[in-house]
Amino acid sequence: MTLLEQLQLELAGLSKSERKVGEMILASPEATLHKSIAMLAKEADVSEPTVNRFCRTMGAKGYPDFKLQLAQSIARGTPYVNRHVEQNDSTQGLVEKIIESTMASLNITRASLDIAAMEKTIEALTRSHRISFFGLGASASVAHDAHNKFLRFATPVQFSDDVLMQKMAAINATKNDVMVFVSHTGRTKALCEVAAIARQSGATVIGITSTESPLAEECSLVLATHVPEDTDVYMPMASRIAQLVLVDVLVTGFTLKQGPELQEKLRLIKATLRDSRYEKRT
Amino acid sequence: MTLLEQLQLELAGLSKSERKVGEMILASPEATLHKSIAMLAKEADVSEPTVNRFCRTMGAKGYPDFKLQLAQSIARGTPYVNRHVEQNDSTQGLVEKIIESTMASLNITRASLDIAAMEKTIEALTRSHRISFFGLGASASVAHDAHNKFLRFATPVQFSDDVLMQKMAAINATKNDVMVFVSHTGRTKALCEVAAIARQSGATVIGITSTESPLAEECSLVLATHVPEDTDVYMPMASRIAQLVLVDVLVTGFTLKQGPELQEKLRLIKATLRDSRYEKRT
DNA sequence: TGGTATTTTGTAATTAAATTACATTTTATT
DNA sequence: AATAAAATGTAATTTAATTACAAAATACCA
Numbered sequence: 001m002t003l004l005e006q007l008q009l010e011l012a013g014l015s016k017s018e019r020k021v022g023e024m025i026l027a028s029p030e031a032t033l034h035k036s037i038a039m040l041a042k043e044a045d046v047s048e049p050t051v052n053r054f055c056r057t058m059g060a061k062g063y064p065d066f067k068l069q070l071a072q073s074i075a076r077g078t079p080y081v082n083r084h085v086e087q088n089d090s091t092q093g094l095v096e097k098i099i100e101s102t103m104a105s106l107n108i109t110r111a112s113l114d115i116a117a118m119e120k121t122i123e124a125l126t127r128s129h130r131i132s133f134f135g136l137g138a139s140a141s142v143a144h145d146a147h148n149k150f151l152r153f154a155t156p157v158q159f160s161d162d163v164l165m166q167k168m169a170a171i172n173a174t175k176n177d178v179m180v181f182v183s184h185t186g187r188t189k190a191l192c193e194v195a196a197i198a199r200q201s202g203a204t205v206i207g208i209t210s211t212e213s214p215l216a217e218e219c220s221l222v223l224a225t226h227v228p229e230d231t232d233v234y235m236p237m238a239s240r241i242a243q244l245v246l247v248d249v250l251v252t253g254f255t256l257k258q259g260p261e262l263q264e265k266l267r268l269i270k271a272t273l274r275d276s277r278y279e280k281r282t
Numbered sequence: 283m284t285l286l287e288q289l290q291l292e293l294a295g296l297s298k299s300e301r302k303v304g305e306m307i308l309a310s311p312e313a314t315l316h317k318s319i320a321m322l323a324k325e326a327d328v329s330e331p332t333v334n335r336f337c338r339t340m341g342a343k344g345y346p347d348f349k350l351q352l353a354q355s356i357a358r359g360t361p362y363v364n365r366h367v368e369q370n371d372s373t374q375g376l377v378e379k380i381i382e383s384t385m386a387s388l389n390i391t392r393a394s395l396d397i398a399a400m401e402k403t404i405e406a407l408t409r410s411h412r413i414s415f416f417g418l419g420a421s422a423s424v425a426h427d428a429h430n431k432f433l434r435f436a437t438p439v440q441f442s443d444d445v446l447m448q449k450m451a452a453i454n455a456t457k458n459d460v461m462v463f464v465s466h467t468g469r470t471k472a473l474c475e476v477a478a479i480a481r482q483s484g485a486t487v488i489g490i491t492s493t494e495s496p497l498a499e500e501c502s503l504v505l506a507t508h509v510p511e512d513t514d515v516y517m518p519m520a521s522r523i524a525q526l527v528l529v530d531v532l533v534t535g536f537t538l539k540q541g542p543e544l545q546e547k548l549r550l551i552k553a554t555l556r557d558s559r560y561e562k563r564t
Numbered sequence: 565t566g567g568t569a570t571t572t573t574g575t576a577a578t579t580a581a582a583t584t585a586c587a588t589t590t591t592a593t594t
Numbered sequence: 595a596a597t598a599a600a601a602t603g604t605a606a607t608t609t610a611a612t613t614a615c616a617a618a619a620t621a622c623c624a
Contacts, residue, residue, distance in 0.1 A: 015572060033350055037611060047574045052612065063611065064346065064581095068315055071353040091401045091535060098530050099392045102523075103385050110381045119373045138430050145423035145522070237530040240427070241384075241523055248380050248519045253373060297601060319582060329603045334583065345582065346610095 003073035004029060007058065014057065017046045021054040029074050037063045098237070105238035106245060109225060113246075117221050122253040124204045124221070125155075128178035133159045134166045135182035136191050142182045142208070142240060146247045153254070166194045173203035180206045184225075184239050186213025195219065208243050285355035286311060289340065299328045300336040311356050319345045380519070387520035388527060391507060395528075399503050404535035406486045406503070407437075410460035415441045416448045417464035418473050424464045424490070424525045431533045435540070448476045455485035462488045466507075466521050468495025477501065490525050 004026065011022050024044040025032045032040065041048045052063055060066035089097065125131060131150055135143035140161035147159030160166045173179060179198045183191050186209035195218035199205050207219035216222045225242040286308065293304050306326040307314045314322065323330045334345055342348035371379065407413060413432055417425035422443035429441030442448045455461060461480045465473050468491035477500035481487045489501035498504045507524040 017573060034347075036609085038609095048610095049575090049612075050573065053573090064349075065316075068349060068353045071350045072356065074354065089538070091404070091531075092397050094535055094538075095392060095395055095397065095400070095531055098534060099388050099527060102527055102530075103388055106381050106385055110377060113377060115374050115377065118377070122373070138427075141423050141427035141430060144426050145420075148420050148423060237533075241526060244523060244526070245381060245384055248384075249373075249377055251519075252380060253376055256371070256376075299602060318580085320580095330581090331583075331604090332602060335602090 003058070003069050010058070014054070017044075017050045018054040018057060020044045020046055021051050025070070029070060033067055033071055033074070102238050102241050105242050109242040109245060112224065114222075114224060117223055118246075118249060118253070121206055121221050121223060122250060122257060124178050124206070125250065125254050126257045128155060128204070129174075129176035130156045130158070130178075132169055132173075132177065132179045133157070133182065134161075134169075134179065134191065134194060136161060136163065136188055138240065139182040139184055139243070142243045142247065143180070145244060146180065146182075146250070149247065149251045150254070153258070163190045163194065166191075167197060170194050170197040170201060170203070173198050173201040175202035175204075177201070177203035178206060179203045180208065181215060181219070182243060183207070183209045183213075183215050184243070186210050186215035188215070191215060192218060208246055285340070285351050292340070296336070296339065299326075299332045300339060302326045302328055303333050303336040307352070311352060315349055315353055315356075384520050384523050387524050391524040391527060394506065396504075396506060399505055400528075400531060400535070403488055403503050403505060404532060404539060406460050406488065407532065407536050408539045409458075410437060410486070411456075411458035412438045412440070412460070414451055414455075414459065414461045415439070415464065416443075416451075416461065416473065416476060418443060418445065418470055420522065421464040421466055421525070424522060424529065425462070427526060428462065428464070428529045428532070431529065432536070435536070445472045445476065448473075449479060452476050452479040452483060452485070455480050455483040457484035457486075459483070459485035460488060461485045462490065463497060463501070464525060465489070465491045465495075465497050466525070468492050468497035470497075473497060474500060490528055 007022055007026060011019060011026070014022055021040065021044045024040065035043070037048050037051050041051045044051070055061075055063050055066035058066060060069055133143035133146045133150075135141070143159055143161065147157055150157040158169060160169065170179065177198075179195075181191055181195050186192075186207065192214045195205055195207070195215055199218055199220075204221070205219045207215050207222045208225065209215045209219075209222065211222060211224045216224075223246050225239055225246065289304055289308060293301060293308070296304055303322065303326045306322065317325070319330050319333050323333045326333070337343075337345050337348035340348060342351055415425035415428045415432075417423070425441055425443065429439055432439040440451065442451065452461065459480075461477075463473055463477050463480075468474075468489065474496045477487055477489070477497055481500055481502075486503070487501045489497050489504045490507065491497045491501075491504065493504060493506040498506075505528050507521055507528065
C-alpha cells in the first residue's frame with residue numbers, strides 16, 4: 001500500500017489538527033514536497049510540532065523522512081485515481097498520462113493477482129491437448145496475441161473472434177481442452193454463452209476477465225484484472241495491457257514448465273524465422 | 283531520463299571531489315536517502331559545501347531537494363538492468379519480473395519517444411481518408427488492436443495480417459491514405475516490401491518499429507520503440523506493450539482532435555454496445 | 565454539573581542541518 | 595616559474611526541525 005492510500009485510510013482516526021495536516025497533504029501531495037514544515041503548518045493552520053507529530057503518527061522518523069516517503073509514494077503508482085486526459089492536453093502530457101495510468105494498472109494487477117489461480121492455469125495449459133483463445137471486439141486482440149505466442153509450442157492452438165466459430169469449437173471440446181476467454185467486462189452475452197457451452201462439453205474454462213462477472217461464473221479458473229477505468233469516453237486501454245501481461249506470464253510459465261529440451265526447439269524456430277528477415281548489419 | 287541515469291552520464295564531466303560524491307551515491311542510492319549532508323560528505327571524504335555544490339550541479343536547489351528527486355527516481359523505474367526470468371523462478375517471481383520489465387520498458391518509451399513524430403502522426407491520421415494497420419506474426423495483434431480502436435470513428439479503417447491482402451491494399455492506396463506498419467524488429471522482408479509499395483502509391487507510411495531498421499527507411503514517420511530485449515528464448519513481450527501504448531496515445535490524440543461533437547457519438551456507441559451486455563447489478 | 569484526568573495543541577528554547585561567505589589549495593596556462 | 599582560474603575546504607550564518615514544557619481542550623466520573 002502506498003503512503004497516500006494509507007493516509008486516506010487513517011485520516012478518520014487522526015486528531016482534529018493532525019487531520020487538517022493530512023487533508024492539506026492529500027489535497028496536493030506534490031506541492032507538499034516543496035514546503036518546509038513551517039509553511040505546511042501555517043497553511044494547515046496548526047503549529048509546527050503538530051506537523052511533526054503527524055509525521056511520526058504516519059510512521060515516519062520526522063518531517064524530512066516523511067517527505068522522502070511521500071516523494072517515493074508519488075513517484076511510484078499514479079497518485080490517486082488515474083489522471084484523466086483532458087481536451088487541451090499537449091501531446092507530451094498525453095503520453096505521460098497514458099503511460100502513467102498504464103503503469104498504475106500494472107501495479108494494481110501485480111498486487112491483486114491470484115497467484116494460485118495463475119499456477120493452476122499454467123498447470124492446466126501444460127496438461128492440455130488443445131488450447132483455444134476466444135475474445136470479441138476489443139478483447140479479441142488479446143486472444144489473438146495469446147494465440148500467436150502459443151503457436152510456438154507443440155500443443156495445437158486455435159483462436160477466434162467469431163461467435164459462430166467459437167460455438168462450434170466449444171461444442172466439440174473435450175475434457176482435454178483448455179479454453180481461455182478474454183473479456184474486459186465479462187458481460188458480453190455472446191461470449192458467456194460460448195463459455196457455458198464449453199463448460200458443458202467438459203473443457204477447462206479459463207477467464208481473463210473481471211471477478212464477479214457472469215463470465216467469471218462460467219469459469220473453472222479466473223485470472224482477474226479489475227482495473228477501474230473511466231469507461232465514459234476513452235476505451236479501456238490500461239486493462240488491455242494488464243490482460244496482455246497476464247498472457248505473458250502464462251506463456252513464460254508454460255515455457256519454463258517444458259524444460260530445457262523445448263528451449264532448444266525455440267531457438268530452432270527463431271533460426272528458421274531469421275531467413276524471412278533482413279540481417280542486422282553490425 | 284531518471285536522475286540516476288543522468289548522474290551516470292554526467293559523472294565523467296564532474297570535478298574530482300564532486301565525482302567522489304556522485305560515485306558514493308551511485309554505489310547505494312537508497313542508503314543516501316537516509317544520510318545527512320554531513321554524513322555523506324564524510325563518507326565521500328569531501329567537505330559539506332562540495333556536496334551542496336554537487337547537488338546544484340545536478341540541477342537541484344540544494345541537498346534536501348536533491349534527496350527528494352533521488353527518492354522519486356529510485357521509486358520509479360526498475361533500478362538498473364532488467365531482471366531476467368530463470369528456470370526455477372516461482373510463479374510469484376515470474377509475475378514480479380515480467381511486470382517490472384514491462385514497466386521499465388514503458389519508462390524507456392516515455393523517455394525516448396519522439397513527440398514531434400507523434401504529433402505529426404496524429405495530424406496525418408486526422409487528415410486521412412482511410413487508415414490501414416498492417417502487421418505480421420506477433421505484431422499483427424498490435425495492428426489488430428489499433429484497428430479495433432479506430433473502428434469507432436467515421437474514417438474507414440482496415441487491418442490485415444495477410445501479405446497478399448496488404449499488397450493489394452498498398453497498390454490501391456492514394457495520397458489520402460495513411461498506412462501504419464507494426465513490426466518489432468523492422469526487419470521482416472515481406473512487410474518492408476508492402477511498405478515500399480505503399481510509399482510508391484503516395485500513401486503516408488508510418489512505422490511503429492525500431493529506428494535504423496529497413497522498415498523505418500520506408501516510412502515518412504517512425505514511432506520508435508527501441509526496447510532492448512533478450513530475444514534468445516522468450517519472445518519480445520515488453521516491446522509489444524510499448525507498441526500498444528503508442529497506439530493508445532494515437533487513438534487518444536485522434537479522439538481529442540475530433541472535438542466534443544465526436545465524444546457525444548462515442549457515448550452513443552457505448553450505449554448501443556450496452557445492449558449486448560449483461561447489466562451490472564448494483 | 566463541576567471537577568479532575570487525559571489528551572491534544574501551541575509557545576518558546578534548543579539542537580541539528582544546510583547554506584553562504586570567504587580563505588586556501590590545487591590545477592592549468594603562458 | 596608565475597599568475598590566473600578553478601576547485602575545495604573552514605568557519606560563520608542562516609534556516610529548518612525537534613524537544614521540553616505549558617496551556618487549552620476534551621473526556622470521564624462522581
